[in-house]
Amino acid sequence: MPPTPEDQDQPALPPLTPEQADKLPHIHRLLLGYYGQPPAHIPSDPLTQLIHSLLAARTKALAAQQAMRELHRLLNAGPNNWEPLRDASTEDIARIIAIVTFPEQKAPRLKLILQQITARVGSLTLDFLARYRTDKIRSWLEQFEGIGPQISAAVVNLSTLRRRALAIDANHLRVVQRLCITPRADAATTEHRLMRLVPETWDAAILADHHTLIQLHAHTLCTFTEPNCAPCPLLKLCPTGQRNQADLHLTP
Numbered sequence: 001m002p003p004t005p006e007d008q009d010q011p012a013l014p015p016l017t018p019e020q021a022d023k024l025p026h027i028h029r030l031l032l033g034y035y036g037q038p039p040a041h042i043p044s045d046p047l048t049q050l051i052h053s054l055l056a057a058r059t060k061a062l063a064a065q066q067a068m069r070e071l072h073r074l075l076n077a078g079p080n081n082w083e084p085l086r087d088a089s090t091e092d093i094a095r096i097i098a099i100v101t102f103p104e105q106k107a108p109r110l111k112l113i114l115q116q117i118t119a120r121v122g123s124l125t126l127d128f129l130a131r132y133r134t135d136k137i138r139s140w141l142e143q144f145e146g147i148g149p150q151i152s153a154a155v156v157n158l159s160t161l162r163r164r165a166l167a168i169d170a171n172h173l174r175v176v177q178r179l180c181i182t183p184r185a186d187a188a189t190t191e192h193r194l195m196r197l198v199p200e201t202w203d204a205a206i207l208a209d210h211h212t213l214i215q216l217h218a219h220t221l222c223t224f225t226e227p228n229c230a231p232c233p234l235l236k237l238c239p240t241g242q243r244n245q246a247d248l249h250l251t252p
């Protein structure tokens with residue numbers, strides 16, 4: 001991951017205490033116990049994952065999946081054949097992906113990114129990225145407008161690249177902040193701090209499972225408007241949940 005400004009010129013960080021080192025594994029075990037093992041994720045090629053992640057930004061997962069199916073149905077676009085999407089008009093793309101949020105913004109962005117990749121690589125593929133280090137891949141992806149750390153993390157972690165990264169979207173950030181796992185910060189800094197807490201033994205697949213469990217939790221109990229803390233398996237670890245429960249008991 002590219003260094004954040006706060007890392008530059010910083011002395012080496014002290015080793016984690018045993019409690020810090022077990023923080024994410026403890027949360028992971030509790031969420032696994034509550035929600036069960038997430039279904040196995042079948043990774044796509046990096047370009048397909050990139051398109052899916054761009055569609056999925058601030059959108060329900062089911063809507064993004066539906067938009068991917070519509071691109072295939074109406075443009076015959078899909079893995080190893082994204083040229084029809086690149087070459088379609090922005091109006092057509094916006095109409096086809098209308099089920100996701102902000103289709104009128106996502107359509108021209110998608111088209112432009114696919115055109116820029118073609119111009120830089122000479123063909124429309126990201127398979128060559130497999131030869132590079134994770135930090136190089138991420139900075140290469142983030143050179144394109146509209147691709148930030150969340151999307152580059154999703155591409156390297158969830159695609160066939162299968163690298164260690166955590167895609168910190170608004171849901172993931174909210175849960176982490178309520179749990180006070182790391183000091184409050186933006187998504188990029190939060191990912192950097194969380195990755196320090198990730199055990200060496202966690203490979204890309206476990207990180208993808210961890211992200212899925214946090215997403216599930218964010219949509220089930222730790223929702224944006226009204227977290228349901230009483231049955232939450234993380235309540236004992238969560239300062240926000242304990243405060244919420246104490247407030248409930250104080251309310252006449």
Ligand code: SF4
Pocket residue numbers: 175178179221222223227228229232233234235238240241242
């Ligand atoms: S206790 Fe409440 S605020 Fe904390 S993680 Fe659970 S649902 Fe979210």
